[in-house]
Amino acid sequence: MTTAAHTPQQTADRPALTLVTDQPQPLEGTVVKHQGAPLDRPAWVLSGSELARQAGRHAVDNRLYIGWTLRGYGRLARRFIDGWRDDYPQLIHTARAELKAAKGDMNTERSMKSAVERYRAEYTRHRQIYAAKTGGWAAAASTAAGVGVAQGGLWVSVLLGMVTVTVGAMRGRPSAIALEDDPGRIEILAVEGEPFPIADASSRTEAAECVRRALVSEGVNVASVEANRRYDWGWEVTVRLKKGTPADLIAKAPELETPLDLPTDGLLCQPLRKKRSQVVLRLVEGDPFESMPALPDRAPNSLRMRDKALVGKRMDGQATELSFLGVHFIAIASSGGGKSVTLRTIGDVLTACEDVVVVDLDPGGNGLEPLAEAVGVRVVGADEMHLIEAVLEKLLKIAKARATLLGKLGMGDNWVPSREYPAIVALVDEYPQLSQKAKALVVAILRVGRKSRVQIGLAAQEATKDSIGATIADSIALKIVGPSRHQDIVQVFGAGAGANGWRPDRLHPAQGEDPADAGKVYIMGGGSTDPLIHKFIAIGPEEGKRRAAERARAGRPWIDAVSLEAAGVTFDDLDTIRPHDRLPEPIELARAAFTAGDDPERMTTIELYEYVAAAAPETWAPREGEEAEQGRNRFLEALRDAAAEVAPNVDMKTRQWRGGRGYYLSTLIELTGEDA
Template sequence: MTDHESAGTPPGTEPAPAADGSPAGPAGRFLARIALGARHLAAGLRHILTTGHQSDEEIRRTLVLRQLEAHDAVRDTAREELDAVRRRITRLELAGAEEGWTPEQRQQVRMLREERRRREAAARDMGRVPFVPVQPTADQIRRARHKGSTVRLLGLLAFLAALSWLLVQRPALLAPAALAALIWLWWSGGHPPVLAQRPVPDRLLARPELDPDAAPAALTAAPGQDDDQDQDTDLRHVTTADEATARIAAALAKRKVHVRSVAPAVRTAYGWQADLTLREGTVADVVAVLRRLDTDFRVGTGRTLAEGSTDDSAIVTLRVLTSDPFANPPAPPVRPPLSCSILDPVSDIVSLDGEPTPLYLAGTSVLAVAVMGGGKSSLVRDLADYVTACRDAVAVDIDPTGRGLGPLRRAALRTAYTPEAAEAELRRLLAEARRRTADLGETEDVWQVTPTTPAIVAFLDEYAQLTPEGKGLAIEVLRIARKARISLVVCTQDATADVMGDAVADVFPIRVLMPCRKADIGVTLWPSAVSEGWTAHHLTPGDDHAPHDAGRCFIWAPGHKRPILRYVPHIAPHDALQRAQERLDAGLPTLTATDGPQAAQAAAQPIVAVMLDAFAAAGAEELTVAELLDALAAVDPGHWTQWDTRPDRLAMGGREIKRALKDAGLPPVPTVRSKLPGRPSAYRLQDLKSALDETG
C-alpha cells in the first residue's frame, strides 16, 4: 500500500505533474505537499474520532475495568470508614486515660465499639465476595465505541471554538498560528498515518481479572495447575531440596497462590524453608491459606508460617515445621543470687532457628497476651527469675486474683493479691515514679540504676480484674515510668478493646503473643498484623495432660520486629521455689530514699509513707481526712475500714490518724479547714514534712 493509500487518498488525485514530470514549479510542489498533509491529518483524525485505533478487546477490558474499580471502591470506602471509627475510639481512649471518663464519653465509646464490630463484620463479608465481571456484549461494545467517538468529537469542537475565540480576541496570534498550521501540514505530507488498531495497553493486560475467561476473584490457574492439584504435597518424608521445592510449588498452585517462582527449598533443623516471589497479591494471600497448607504438607495445625519481606513486597518466606523445633530446648540458666544486672538483657527465650531473643527490662514495660493454657506463667516465671537474681532491681508482685508469682513470690519486695491492694500498690508505684522523675538532675534523662537505687519491675497478672481506678493508675504508670526505671509486666487473657482499651497496647515497647484469639492480635499490634504473618491464633493452648503449643510465642520488641516463632523455657515450680529461697537467704535489694530526709524516715513509719504516697498520687498540697482514710484503707483495709458503717467515721478515723502519727514519733501535725464545701478537716503536705524535719 502506498503512502497515499494508507492515508485514504484516492488513486489518481495526485497533483498534476509539469511537462518535465514534476509538479509545476516549487510553489506547486509545496502546495501539493500541503494538500497531501491535509488529507493525512483528516484521515488520522477521522480514525481517532471513530475509535478505529481501539480494538473490541481493548474496549471490552476497559468496560470490565470500570466494574472492577467500582467493586474495589466499595471495599476501600468501607476500610476507610472503619479506620476512621478506630481512630475516634483511640482518641477517646487516650482522653479517658489521661483526663478521666465522663458518662457521656463511656456511652460514646460503647456505641463506637459496637459500630466498629458491625463495620468489621461487613468488611469481612465483602472480602469473601469475589469479583465476578459481567462480560460486555457486542452491542454494548458498539455503544461504548459510539460514546467514545461522541466524546472525542465534542472535545475537538470545544478546542476549535476556544482557538477561534482566542484568535478573534488576539488578532496578532493569527499569523503565528497560520504559520504553525502550514508547518504541521507540510510535515504531515511526508508522514502518512497508520490507520490500524493499536495493541491492547499493558495496564489492561496486567490485570488477570479482565481476562475474558477470568475465574471468580481473578484466581486464574497457571498452565498445568490443574494437574498440580493431584501432585503429592506431603513434606514429612521428603529428603531432597528439589522434591521439597516441587511439592511446595504444587501446594501453592493448588491453593491458588500466584507465584512467579519458588526459590530452592532449604533444609532446616525444623523442616523446610523457601522464598516465594509473588506474581500478584501480598503476603496476606499466603497467610490466608496457611491452615490449608498445613493439611497439604501433612503437618500439625499452625506448623506452616509465612513472613513478608520489608525490602521487597513480592518476597515471602515460607517455613514448614515437619518436626518440633523446641522438642529439646536449652535448660533455663542457673542464676546465683545478685549475679545479674537489670541493665543487661535477659536472653532465655529462643527463636525458631535456635537464636536467643535478648530483651531489656530496665524501664521497659511488657504486655503478654495468652488464653488459659497458653504458657503465660512460664513467661512470667522466666522474667521474674531474672529480675530476682539482679543486684540492681526489685520485683513487685501484683495479682488481683491472688496467685501472683507462685513459687517466686517470696523473692518479691512487695505483694498485692486483692483488687484493692493492687490499686494501692499501683498508686504507690505512680508516686515513686513521680518522685524519681522530679529528682533527676539537669543532665540526667533517666534514673540511674545502682544496687542502692534499683530499678523496679512490677508483675501485674490478670489486668482485667483490676478496679477501674486500678486500671487508670496502671496506664499512668506505663506512660510516665520509663524515665524512673519502673516497668510493668502486664499479663491478660483478653487484649480486646473492651478489656484493655484501644490505646493501651501502644505504650508497651515489648509485646508477647502466646496462644490467643485472633481479635487479640490486632489490638496488641495493629489491625493488619495477622495478614502480615503474626499468627499466634494458630497456636494450640495446652492443658494438664498435653502441653501442645504452651510457651510458644511471637514477640514484637526493639530489635525483634519480624513474625518469628519463639519459645519460653519452662522452670519447674520446685526449682523456682529453691531459687527464691536462696535469693531471700542471700539478701534482696531494697528501695532507699528518693525524696529527701522525709522519705528516709517514712520508710520506717508506714502511716507516713502512705500519707506521702497519697499526696504524691493526688499531686496536691492538701488532702481531707476522708481522702487520707481512703488511701490508708487501700493499704490496710482490716484496720482503717472498721468505722465505715458508723456515722462518726471521719471523727473516729481522724483520731486514729493523730494517734498513729504520734506512735510514729512525730510531733503533733495540725489539721486545717479545707475550702471544699462543708469545710472538712484536712492535712497539709508542708505540715507533715515539717513534723518529719523536727524528728530528723
C-alpha cells in the same frame, strides 16, 4: 521382544494400576493395551543382528557381572558429581535470577551481587575440601593396593580384581537400583505437576518443587520458589509472588496444609518488609522445641537490668535473650497457654538483678509465689484490691518524683539503675480483674514511668478492648502473646499484624495431659521484629523457691530513700490501709466505658450506653418490648442514683456540646475518687 505387564487384581476399593514404562514420547488420547498373551516369535524369524543385540542385553542384564559392575561404578560417579556440586550451581543460578529481576533496585542488586560472590567463594572452598578428601582416600587406597600387588604377586592382583568387580556389581545389580532409585512412591505428573507431601522431599530442589506445586494447586501466582534451609522440624522456603499480596497467600495457609500434608497450623508465613513480593514459608513437620536448653542457674545479684538474659529459644534455634531496661511489657495467653511460665521466667531474671526491685501484684491468683522470698512488695488475692490500689498509687508518686531528681543525681535524661538507686518493676497478673481505679493508675504509670525506671509488666488471659485499651498497647514496647484469640492480635500487635505473619491464634493451649503449645509465644519488641515462634524455658516451683531463698539470703535491693522522701511515701503503712466498699455497678460500667474508649475527654450518653449494654447485657440491654432510648434512660437514672449515694457532692447533670450531650471524663474521675 514384548513382555506381559503385571496387572494387580482389581477390587471395588482398589482399581487396577498399570505402569507403562519405556515410552519414548508422552502418550496422548486413549491408550489401548493388548490384553491377550504375548506372541513369541521363533528364532528363525529374527535377523542375525537382532539375535546378537538380544544376546548382549541378556548377558549384561542377567548373566555377566561386567554390565552390573559398569553400571554400579557409573552410579558411584554420579554420586561423586552430586557431592562435588552440593546444590551450589543452583544457588548461584537462583541468586543471578534474583539479580536480574531486581530491575534497578539498588539494595536488592547489592544484596544479590554479594550473594553470588559468597556462593562462588563457598563453592570454591567446598570443591577444594571435597577434592582433598577424595584425593586422600584415593591415595590411601592406591598405596595399599600397590603395596599388596608388589608383595603378594599374581594372587593378590586377582583378589583385588575380584573385589573391584564385586563392589561395582553390588552397586549396579537390579535389586540395588530398585532399592535406591525407586524409594517406593509414584509421582503422577500433570501439566503443572500434582502436589506431593513435603515429607517426601529429600533435597532443596524437591522441597521447592513441592511448595510450588501446592501453591499452583491453590491458585497462587508464583514467580519463583527457593528452599532456603532444612531444620530438624521442617523446611524454610522463600516464595516470590508474580501477582497478588502476601495477605492473599497467608489467607490460604490452612488450605495449603492439605496438599503439603502438614499438621494443623503447621504452615507459618512471614512477608518480607523490604520486598513486598516475597514471603518466607516455614513448613513445620515436627516440634521445633523438642530439645530445650536449661534455664541458667543465675547467682544472686549476678545480673544488671541492662543485661540481655536467656529466657527461651526461637524456632530457628537462636537463643531468645531479653533486656528489660526501660521497657514496659505485656504477656497475653489463654488459660493453659503458659502465661504463668512466661511471668515466672521473667521474674527469675529480674530477681537475679542487683539493681531491680520486683513488685508482685495479682488480684486473681498467687502471682510469683515460688519467687516470693526475692520479691520486694507482694500483694495477691481477690480481697486485696485496696492494697493493690495503694501500692500503685505509691509507685506513681515515685515515678513522678524521680523525674525531678534526674538532674540533682546527675543521671541525664533517664534514671540510671544501680544497687543504690534501683529500678522498680511491677508485675501485674490478671490485669482485667483490677478495679477501674487500679487500671487508671496503671495507665498513668505507663505514661510517666519509663524515664524514671518505674516499669509495668502486665499479664492477662485475653486482650479485650475494655481491659487492654489503645493507651496501654501504644505505651508498651515489648509484647508477648501465646495461644490466644484472633481479636487479641489486633488489640496487642496492631491492625494488619495478622496479615504480616503474627498469628498466635494458631497456637493451641494445653488440654489435659497434652501440653500442646503452652509456653510458645510470638514476641514483638526487645530486638524481635520477625513473626517467629519462641518458647519460654520453664522453671519449676521447687527450683524457683530454692533460687529465691538463696537470693534473699544474699540480700535484695530496696527502693532508695531519696525517691521515697521526694515522693512522700512509705511502704511500711500498708497494714494500716483498710478495705473500701466496691463502687456500684453503674459507676464501674460508666468508668469502664471511658477506659474502653481510651479515656476521651467526653462521651455522649448514646456512646456510653452502647458500651454498657454490650458489657452487661443481662442487666442493662433493652428488655423485651423496650426501646433503646428507654434502656438508656433506665441506666442513666441508675447512674445518678448511685452517684447520689457514693458522692453526693458530684454534679451528675449531663452537659451539652456541639454534636451531643453526655458526661466529661473529669466528672467520672471525681465520682470514682481517682483524683485523690
